[in-house]
Amino acid sequence: xxxxxxxxxxxxxxxxxxxxxxxxxxxxxxxxxxxxxxxxxxxxxxxxxxxxxxxxxxxxxxxxxxxxxxxxxxxxxxxxxxxxxxxxxxxxxxxxxxxxxxxxxxxxxxxxxxxxxxxxxxxxxxxxxxxxxxxxx
Amino acid sequence: xxxxxxxxxxxxxxxxxxxxxxxxxxxxxxxxxxxxxxxxxxxxxxxxxxxxxxxxxxxxxxxxxxxxxxxxxxxxxxxxxxxxxxxxxxxxxxxxxxxxxxxxxxxxxxxxxxxxxxxxxxxxxxxxxxxxxxxxxxxxxxxxxxxxxxxxxxxxxxxxxxxxxxxxxxxxxxxxxxxxxxx
Numbered sequence: 001x002x003x004x005x006x007x008x009x010x011x012x013x014x015x016x017x018x019x020x021x022x023x024x025x026x027x028x029x030x031x032x033x034x035x036x037x038x039x040x041x042x043x044x045x046x047x048x049x050x051x052x053x054x055x056x057x058x059x060x061x062x063x064x065x066x067x068x069x070x071x072x073x074x075x076x077x078x079x080x081x082x083x084x085x086x087x088x089x090x091x092x093x094x095x096x097x098x099x100x101x102x103x104x105x106x107x108x109x110x111x112x113x114x115x116x117x118x119x120x121x122x123x124x125x126x127x128x129x130x131x132x133x134x135x136x137x
Numbered sequence: 138x139x140x141x142x143x144x145x146x147x148x149x150x151x152x153x154x155x156x157x158x159x160x161x162x163x164x165x166x167x168x169x170x171x172x173x174x175x176x177x178x179x180x181x182x183x184x185x186x187x188x189x190x191x192x193x194x195x196x197x198x199x200x201x202x203x204x205x206x207x208x209x210x211x212x213x214x215x216x217x218x219x220x221x222x223x224x225x226x227x228x229x230x231x232x233x234x235x236x237x238x239x240x241x242x243x244x245x246x247x248x249x250x251x252x253x254x255x256x257x258x259x260x261x262x263x264x265x266x267x268x269x270x271x272x273x274x275x276x277x278x279x280x281x282x283x284x285x286x287x288x289x290x291x292x293x294x295x296x297x298x299x300x301x302x303x304x305x306x307x308x309x310x311x312x313x314x315x316x317x318x319x320x
Contacts, residue, residue: 119273121275
């Protein structure tokens with residue numbers, strides 16, 4: 001009985017350590033990544049349902065313009081492109097998380113709308129790491 | 138005979154599980170009315186997991202799976218969009234599986250650890266679903282936010298489940314054969 005309890009405590013200790021390391025790792029990663037580069041020369045890519053629907057060079061945006069992206073099932077997102085960055089200003093979904101993400105300027109975080117399956121990323125022209133791969137088909 | 142009986146759900150257990158499912162659904166509805174704390178897609182407190190965890194402890198894995206399935210399907214019907222069903226299913230069931238596993242390893246001690254792992258795996262499951270639905274690896278960039286968030290919300294859920302288990306009547310309606318009366 002006593003041995004069992006000790007084993008139990010060891011297991012709990014290992015699991016706790018695992019969680020703490022995972023937490024620290026993520027926070028450290030977030031801290032390091034903070035320094036985003038300049039968006040000049042980057043490409044804005046817009047995906048829906050894993051298909052690239054539009055590519056816009058960041059430098060081509062001289063003044064703010066708003067574009068409406070609609071889904072086949074009636075949902076929509078209105079995306080604002082401006083020299084300061086890209087943001088979603090209006091969405092048909094109930095949670096509005098994509099609007100609250102705010103404006104993005106670099107590759108550190110994509111704009112994501114889960115209900116409308118829309119992903120907007122900013123990345124290097126050659127590095128299309130965000131392109132859909134074979135797994136998703 | 139006894140073995141056959143233990144596989145059946147008796148009326149007491151059925152009623153208790155139905156009541157807890159309704160409770161989970163109410164909590165889920167109340168939570169979806171709250172504004173999100175941080176603008177991270179998929180980030181929620183996951184309060185309805187309190188019920189799942191409590192049922193897992195009280196009535197076992199099979200009952201917890203029943204309550205979880207009923208809750209997810211009803212919640213999608215009442216509050217959600219069709220897409221959110223996929224996120225809930227992958228998150229919910231991976232969460233339950235990990236909780237069953239961790240609860241078994243820890244021999245039903247350290248409830249907070251079980252729920253912390255549940256929260257973590259829940260978020261990983263949802264992100265995996267998002268990865269498959271969106272088809273863009275860019276969603277992995279949310280992983281470093283969702284790992285600590287899942288662990289923290291999991292700890293909170295574990296705390297709540299601990300108190301819920303204390304508040305619920307001490308003798309659970311279980312699947313043990315009860316006295317049967319011949320008519």
